[in-house]
Amino acid sequence: MPRTYLTPDHHKKRINRLKEKIDQEGIHTFLLFNSKNIFYLTGFSFIPTERPIVLIVHSGEVYFFVPSLEIDHVQHQVPFVSEVFSYFEYPDEQHPMHHLARVLEDELEISPNRVASESPGAPGYWGYKGPSLEDVTCLKFKILPDTVMDMRVIKEPEEIEIMRESSKWADRAHKYLQEYTEIGANEIDVTIRASAQGSHDMVAELGDAYHPTGFSMFPAIALYRGQIGSNSYFPHALSRGLTFKKGDTLVTGASSDVYGIESELERTMFMGAPSPRQKELFSAMLSAQDAALEAAGPGVKCSEVDRAARRVFKEKGVSNLVRHHTGHGLGMEGHERPFLDIGSEDILEVGMIFSCEPGIYERGLGGFRHSDTFVITEDGVEVTTKYPRDLSSLIIE
């Protein structure tokens, strides 16, 4: 059975790792506001709204501060929570941050100089306004925005297994996307049908092994995002309800959410036999992707991977068509640090996961970009998305 979720024991280990990290900085109490970081550490997934939700890691114990509508939800999802503190609602007659101040100072009796927070106050979201932590308490907060994000950069073996599973369902949904694409069809309709069928397969085949986190409405997606025909020239086009015509260059996207971990798969496809120029740009892009994957491995600089792809584009005389770097970290968000970019100072390490997606864009003709998900291994890389990359597999007759 493939791994499709993590257990409370796994989350407790992460809490312990976090405790060790902050101990080294003399911090006993850490307040976390970022919803993905909270999920990473505790398995509690929730809808972020204007109502502040705070994870408090205090002397290695786990506390939550939540609005009343989340009290039982936390207790249900996080078996190892020590105590759930709450306020009724935002904005309410007393601002939640004043309740939080009381919890920190009176209930937890926090040491004034050994406390840190991800941000100076609750992040503004969906209309939230509020004072900073230092406005409402006598505590002096160290701001540590990167501590958990840094932990998330190196994926654990279990996360890599889950990323393989996510890649599998991205491949599946993409298969339907290609199958349903035909001249005259609307991109939105094809997107809907492929995502619906891919998600249906995933729910049916995984059965009880599927533990949705609720972050994504559709378990698997495969989509067009407006990169159709000459519009595929815009690297970050958005869906415009376009219809497919003969000769179009297409750039697709696919992913699936397995316990909050999301792979990335993109393909360049053609409506009918490609022209010599379409073939030429496709081939340059494919060579650049090969070169980047070949360059990558443990101990290599991120910048070197980007340079390898750029070198190919230069050799092929298409450097002027480049609009972005070669890739970005992957995990629980669309993009994560580090970046495969000539400006990056980071070194690749075993367990990092990236997209590999060098692209070129020619006005009038379109965009040429595959994206694959790959893991840094002891030996080099493992590409987890398996969808065919070669030209002949990607022509829609």
Added chain:
Amino acid sequence: MPRTYLTPDHHKKRINRLKEKIDQEGIHTFLLFNSKNIFYLTGFSFIPTERPIVLIVHSGEVYFFVPSLEIDHVQHQVPFVSEVFSYFEYPDEQHPMHHLARVLEDELEISPNRVASESPGAPGYWGYKGPSLEDVTCLKFKILPDTVMDMRVIKEPEEIEIMRESSKWADRAHKYLQEYTEIGANEIDVTIRASAQGSHDMVAELGDAYHPTGFSMFPAIALYRGQIGSNSYFPHALSRGLTFKKGDTLVTGASSDVYGIESELERTMFMGAPSPRQKELFSAMLSAQDAALEAAGPGVKCSEVDRAARRVFKEKGVSNLVRHHTGHGLGMEGHERPFLDIGSEDILEVGMIFSCEPGIYERGLGGFRHSDTFVITEDGVEVTTKYPRDLSSLIIE
């Protein structure tokens, strides 16, 4: 033909309104980072990533500062843009904020004391790190996080027309959700099918009148979010792949995205004939929703609307089952200011749009909450979601 989008002329009027507002504060140049605010003012929709994208409103003219992958995309979408400044990529060898500093100081020659920004620097997003605007320039920025959000609170007549259209498609998708719900079905499967069919209808029936912004993958959605049977007790449950059984209390959700404007529709439904307690709580919830809608109107305090719903819950002896306030502003985000909450100081004005969703939650039995979208009118309110609210329409046999 119903209104389904706004034109560049409309956006230009908003830019002029913004100019008048900031002129009053002695501001000549305003930097905007919030993607929804940028769309509101210019019609430019884009995928927010770690790459900073900045709208610069300078002496009433519109400039953009974008990564190279968005240069042509902006020009394509915003016909009235004066100039698009750019940097190649993030992180790149030189940080984008240094490029921005050069644009502000050398190209636009901004007056050092008449400049404002929505935030002290680019918002941290998807792994972005960077200096503040004052770290990289000699300019003194006034921080105005609320200026555009305040403009967005009162909806223009055109936005209200679009909200009616969004409500219509939320109703349609919800019809499919109810139709597909049956004993033994999986919530995710029903969600997928209803959203796919509702979206299909919307794309097919609107045809060329549909101008997707790309913010939402599915034009119309109707979903279960885990609020099924005893799990519906959690007001903000998340999808867990539950199956429907006889006796379940269900709480649904539906919306559609018409030019970035999103209605809200939720219904409490029952799998088979409800028990006396289910009927009692449903009836209390319905009376509270009626009372809130009756209390609302121009000149009324937001807090009074919340109080009207709470009064009903108190009369019915279920105040202890309340977990949240009565509603929130609606527009381009899931929740917006102001809030229908006893702590709100805001006064209802013609053109504001809200959800009306007083709810009660009984452990073991479930949640009882309808949500409808309503507009404040000269005469009182107009409810734009039309889905049946009465008990007999919401029993699934």
